Amino acid sequence: MNQQIDNVSKQTPHYIRLTAPEIAALWSQYQSDTMAVCVYKYMLNIVKDASIRPILEFAFKLAESHITKVKDYLSQDEFPIPHGFNEADVNLSAPRLFSDEICLTYTYLMAVNGMALYAGAIATAIRKDVRDYFIQCEDESMELFNQSIDLLLQKGFVSRPPYIYPRKEVEFIESKRFMGSFLGGKRPLSCIEISHVYWDLKKIQLSKAFTMAFAQVAQSKEVSKHLWRGVEIYTKQIEVMESILSQEQLSTPKSEEAEITNSTVAPFSDRLMMYHKTLFGSTTLSLYGTAIGSCQRADLSLHYARFMAELAQYMEDAFSLMIKNKWVEQPPMAEDREALATEQ
DSSP states (O other), X not given: OHHHHHHHHHHSOOOOOOOHHHHHHHHHXXXXXXXXXXXXXXXXXXXXXXXXXXXXXXXXXXXXXXXXXXXXXXXXXXXXXXXOOOGGGBOTTSOOOXXXXXXXXXXXXXXXXXXXXXXXXXXXXXXXXXXXHHHHHHHHXXXXXXXXXXXXXXXXXXXXOOOOOOOSSOOOOOOGGGGOBTTBOSSOOOHHHHHHHHHHHHHHHHHHHHHHHHHHHOSSXXXXXXXXXXXXXHHHHHHHHHHHHHHTTOOOOOOOGGGBOSOOSOSBOHHHHHHHHHHHHHHHHHHHHHHHHHOOOXXXXXXXXXXXXXXXXXXXXXXXXXXXTTOOOOOOOOOOHHHHHHHO
């Protein structure tokens, strides 16, 4: 009997609707990839290094292919295609704002972010075709990651994280003093803590550089002022992270500010730049949250908690500014059942 039911289920096709988490992942990807298409159109217009160009072209083609796939998925479930970003959000005649080096570094770190986001999308997807699609996206991001970091290493653009040396034997923590105090750690950083501080520092260095670039070209004075406030927040946080590493005689990654030119002509719309800034901010908040859960030195937890509070307030202000300018596209929403019931 069970075999007959299984046979019937295999022979009877039926359409399974997208779940809310699947729609969320697809909708968010559409926003990010339509933005990425604009960014890479501009970067491909200014890049001169023949070895970097193919990697930027690969990133551009991936974003374009994702947009087509997401449109198909949303259309099948009769969801409207999001507005996202388009040719109105990029100015290809704008002079160079970014060096070739930072274009490659940007691609490398965006691939890192992509791998994390696609892992989350895979974990929350139920439909097999959606899972397969995001697994493909994950594989593509890994390929982009490998290509970009290999070239960064080949060109000597990337700073290697600190090295540590092995102890003679395994050790166990014997005292709560291992956690130190909120006023300062009394022990060296662990490899786990070094990893968080170093890579978080590297990512916010890129965020600072791009926020600085956006602030210097933004058309709206209000947007420029808001973005520069972000530069100041990142500057303070970078100083703290660099001091944590330098106090332990550990190396810090190379900053990226020098890779921004002095152009004041905007290659992107203010709306795109503000969206990109919130994308950087949301990624950074998640990194800080992970660090709080992993770092065991009390002073590090305090620093990260303060960083999160500062950035969360800044993100809230950014969202308010975007709403004021009608730049925030509303994601698909659940039905308001009470409103539907009272309308009758």
